[in-house]
Amino acid sequence: LKGVADGAIPAGSDAGGVRGGVRTLDLANQEVTLRGRLPGLERVADRLARNLRRALGTLFGQMPEVRVSALELERLVTFTSRLPQPVSLQLFRMAPLRGQGMLVVHPALAAGLLQTLFGGSLARPTPLAVRDFSAIEQRVLERLGAQVLRAFAEAWRPVEPVECAFVRSETNPQFATIVGAQDLVVRLDVDVLLDGSEDGRLSLCFANAALDPVRGQLRRAVASGEEAGGAAETSWAERMRAALAEAECEVSADLGSHLMSLREVLALKTGDLIPLRTGREGPVVVRVAGRARFLGAPGVASGSNAVRVTGRI
Missing domain, CATH: 2.30.330.10 (SpoA-like)
Structure with missing residues (x-):
């Protein structure tokens, strides 16, 4: 300050300042992308997409394109406030991880599934009316949910054996609270692309705190075929060998x-x-x-x- 007062340092000089401007940091905002932060969770998401492609192909009668579109950390209230209507919410447990998760079947995918199973054509999509699902429609959507949860549990197996068990279905996000409204949740979006149909989406949401027991494993970025990846490759090879052994030949x-x-x-x-x-x-x-x-x-x-x-x- 004495140098500034004496004129030795110009008052307008940026010496000692921050080059390139000031970057705002919101310490209260914890909503971030998980890409690159939890490599193990990214691999779980990728395995889920591969598993879902086979499972959904059986339901829809065609092999869809399935890809992970988002893996984010956000507050539950933010997630539920953006949900479209009508929507199928299916709550499930992830034993031995704590708490519950929520599977969201978005309207476009729900409409495509109902239209396919009830004899309609994906080439002529019929939008769902904003109403509660009937008992039959709910059973069909729960059948889809069972396939998704089975694929999700299989995707977790190389990291931590997880058993996904269905709890109940809801259509109103207010009654599907899995954590506090301001608590952080992991949101995993999976896009499902079917020929002749509007792009559908599935979302999986579960408490960020549920990952605490396995967070160390999820942070380790292990290339396929190395260390833990080698064990995963061995497990994959064993499953492939077992599947081939069951193949029928003349x-x-x-x-x-x-x-x-x-x-x-x-x-x-x-x-x-x-x-x-x-x-x-x-x-x-x-x-x-x-x-x-x-x-x-x-x-x-x-x-x-x-x-x-x-x-x-």
Whole structure:
């Protein structure tokens, strides 16, 4: 100050000031994006989108495009104040995490699902009237909710086994309070794009405090195939191996063959015998999905023709 008073430092100088202007910081506002802050939660969201694509494809009869559009931290009152009407709100538990969560089925997706299951066409969408859902409509939407919660629980499995259990349905946000109005919640928006239909949306909302027991795990950014990611990859490989083991394939056995000229084939009549090159003990070629894999011997088991595997090709 003495330098300013003596004129050594010009009063208008920006020396020692903040370059580039002043940045406002609201210490009371905790609403932020979670992108980049909780990498583990981002991976949960991405796995949810992949799981939902298969689940919703069964309900809608076509494979939709599913993508995560938002992963935000905001106050519950902010979230509920922006909800459109009519809306299906389904409350659920996330054991062993504390508190409850809320699944929101937005009007466009609800209308598309109801129209599809009741024989309508997505090419001619019918907007939902602002009213309470009927008992049948509510059951259909809860069926959708069950698929979403199953996919959400599966998405959590590599991080923390979570069991999502349906509690009840609501249509009025005032009766769907999962935390205090000013408490922070995590909002996860998933967009569902169907051919010939208005873009739909699902939202999952749960208390930010519910993540406290697993926040450390969610903050660790582990690349796929490294450390915990390696365990996730191993788990994925095991599930893929188990799924492939349940796949059905056709198994057939060639009892024999014989070369004939076209003249001989045209001369065939009822009662003619065609000699085969296979003896009574085989070997018979056993094919799996059309490819020769085993050798066997023909026989009878439990009154039916059968082949006993004698070797591998």
